[in-house]
Amino acid sequence: MNTDKSPTQSLADLKTVKNLANLSSEDRLKLQETLRQLEAREWIGFWVQYRQGNWSGLEIVERGVRTHVKFDASEFFARLLATRPRAFMLVHNHPSGVTTPSWTDYRLTARIGALARQFGIELRGHWIVGPHSEEWIAPDGSGEKPEDFRP
Numbered sequence: 001m002n003t004d005k006s007p008t009q010s011l012a013d014l015k016t017v018k019n020l021a022n023l024s025s026e027d028r029l030k031l032q033e034t035l036r037q038l039e040a041r042e043w044i045g046f047w048v049q050y051r052q053g054n055w056s057g058l059e060i061v062e063r064g065v066r067t068h069v070k071f072d073a074s075e076f077f078a079r080l081l082a083t084r085p086r087a088f089m090l091v092h093n094h095p096s097g098v099t100t101p102s103w104t105d106y107r108l109t110a111r112i113g114a115l116a117r118q119f120g121i122e123l124r125g126h127w128i129v130g131p132h133s134e135e136w137i138a139p140d141g142s143g144e145k146p147e148d149f150r151p
Contacts, residue, residue: 042069044076044092048085049124056083058091067096071108077115087122091129099130101137113139 045060061076062069069092080088090112092105105128113123126137 041065042067042093042095044069044071044090046076046080046091047089048080048083049087049089051084051086053086059083073111073115076112077119080116080121081119085121087124088116089124090126092126094128094130097130097132099128099133099135101126101128101135106137106141109137109139110141 042064043060044062044064045058047058048056050056059079061079062071064070090109105126109123109126112126116123123139125139128135128137
């Protein structure tokens, strides 16, 4: 991934990254730099773990404004289910740089996890990224990342 590209080109690169669960430290820094270069708007999306075990690229479902993104569960699950996933990771950004999860972030994680279970899909967690930091919400509301999670 080349961070010298425009934010739009970098976003296209992000969508094609393979095996996101196995990103190296260098790739993680590149991902954070790309996110920093993106428009200063919140977005929400997902990474899918396919039934074969491999991970998809980042799929951004909704874009919002600097302080929030409107979440449409119907649109989110329509796009998620179209991928026929075994599991997925919810991902969104906090362009302000303050990645501490809000009460809304915790409620969203619980809501999405409950809906996903109804479809037989595992929510692996909710990753909140910012220009220089990241936070994690596990499906049970804790900050514990799965052992095999290596962004």
